[in-house]
Amino acid sequence: xxxxxxxxxxxIKDGIAQNIAYHQARYEKSCFGxxxxxxxxxxxxxxxxxxxxxxxxxxxxxxYNQHDYEIQYFPYQAKELHYFDVVYSDNLDYQxxxxxRSIFQTFPINQHxxxxxxxxxxxxxxxxxxxxxxxxxxxxxSKDYLLKGTQLSRLLDENQVELLDIPVESLGNFEQIxxxxxxxxxxxARALPIQAVRFA
Numbered sequence: 113x114x115x116x117x118x119x120x121x122x123x124i125k126d127g128i129a130q131n132i133a134y135h136q137a138r139y140e141k142s143c144f145g146x147x148x149x150x151x152x153x154x155x156x157x158x159x160x161x162x163x164x165x166x167x168x169x170x171x172x173x174x175x176y177n178q179h180d181y182e183i184q185y186f187p188y189q190a191k192e193l194h195y196f197d198v199v200y201s202d203n204l205d206y207q208x209x210x211x212x213r214s215i216f217q218t219f220p221i222n223q224h225x226x227x228x229x230x231x232x233x234x235x236x237x238x239x240x241x242x243x244x245x246x247x248x249x250x251x252x253x254s255k256d257y258l259l260k261g262t263q264l265s266r267l268l269d270e271n272q273v274e275l276l277d278i279p280v281e282s283l284g285n286f287e288q289i290x291x292x293x294x295x296x297x298x299x300x301a302r303a304l305p306i307q308a309v310r311f312a
Contacts, residue, residue: 114211116175116182118142120155121209123295124185127166131294132156134262138209139176146208147178159183171295175211188295193302194224196238196289197310198280204231206258213239226291228283228309231256235278241293244273245286246303252276252286263292272298283309 120139123130136155143151155174158181165172171188174181199219206215216239219227226238234256237243242264244251253264255275267273288303296302 114175116177116180117211118146118177118209119173119175119211121294122155122159122172122174123188124161124165124170124172126168127161129156129159129161129172130297131262131266132159134265135294137265138260138262142208143178149178152179153181161185169295190296191226191240192224193226193291193304193308195308195310196226196228196243196304197221198230198283198312199227200230202232204229204236204258206237209259228289229258230280231258233279235280235283238291241291241296244290244292244298245276245278245283245306246288246290247286250274251290251298252278254278261292262294263297267292267298 120135122135132155139155140151143149165185169188171186173184197220204215219239221227221239226240228238228243229236235254236256237258242253242257242261244253251273253273253275255277284306286306289306289309290303292298
């Protein structure tokens, strides 16, 4: 078992941690739900961003257990997606942001593609974030997500997105698809036509 079984990924943009309140909320929920312990850390206080990471966009990884943490910074370059491949799974569990991501390693992913994980017949997530789908000018995300991301939480709070039951058979009813995660916020320029979804 990893020394730090859970982690948070935070976008650092020009030296400022993005959506930190949502990361804090998820960290606290994970401490209670996974470790059954009271959270010890305030993420905004343990993040002392080095000078070399204060210009541009960086991925900050905070790996943690109930007592300790480790912080790392990485340059970030967004993945240019062209396709989403539909893959199937049953009873997939990723309710916490686990450091062990081996459950995703068998999925066919390349430089320009991601997957849509169909879990027990329902659309859930991809391997690196939540998925949004548009129809008639409105955006939706699956109520059967594997992990509620910080961007999704914010969009729901702001009433920009609604949760919906999305069986795999209904994918063709949507017009666009968009991946969101901590480093890829809602941006219409990144939306792909639903025809980018490929069935095996």
